[in-house]
Amino acid sequence: MAKSGYGKVQIGLHWAAAALIVGNYFISEGMGDALDARAAGTAFAGLTPTYHVWAGMTLLALVLLRLVIRLVQGTPEQIDKGLAGLAAATVHWLLYGLMIAVPCLGIAAWFFGIDAAGDLHVLAMNTMMVLMLGHAAVAIFHHFVLRDGLLSRMTPLR
Numbered sequence: 001m002a003k004s005g006y007g008k009v010q011i012g013l014h015w016a017a018a019a020l021i022v023g024n025y026f027i028s029e030g031m032g033d034a035l036d037a038r039a040a041g042t043a044f045a046g047l048t049p050t051y052h053v054w055a056g057m058t059l060l061a062l063v064l065l066r067l068v069i070r071l072v073q074g075t076p077e078q079i080d081k082g083l084a085g086l087a088a089a090t091v092h093w094l095l096y097g098l099m100i101a102v103p104c105l106g107i108a109a110w111f112f113g114i115d116a117a118g119d120l121h122v123l124a125m126n127t128m129m130v131l132m133l134g135h136a137a138v139a140i141f142h143h144f145v146l147r148d149g150l151l152s153r154m155t156p157l158r
Helices: 008-040 048-073 082-112 115-146
Strands: none
Touching: 008 048, 008 082, 008 115, 048 082, 082 115
């Protein structure tokens, strides 16, 4: 029998990752200046860099845990078939890849001073935000237009 939804841990990790990503995106504006100050050996006022770095590393740990749980417990059967199902699976795996790559690139830039990693970090983060918005839009479309129960699989209230 196929699972009807995700488990509570997977749901919690999904929404925790989403909150960390969105929160980190909105506080990331000053990170370029903080990175430049760090490279120059000068002080940077504020807690934004500390929060941003720790939130990114926390995200990386949560995503790796979520992947292990996903591989062990599996996922509910896909609702979409054909090209739509292939697109959904592709976006999910791209998001997983980016949720790993973005923090790793940030770590390379922040701790090891690799400028190119910082540039790629920004590009990958913006790409991830576009994919996340599309992911959310499709979930909302499924919920309100198709009414197929897809969104309820990733919410704690079923």
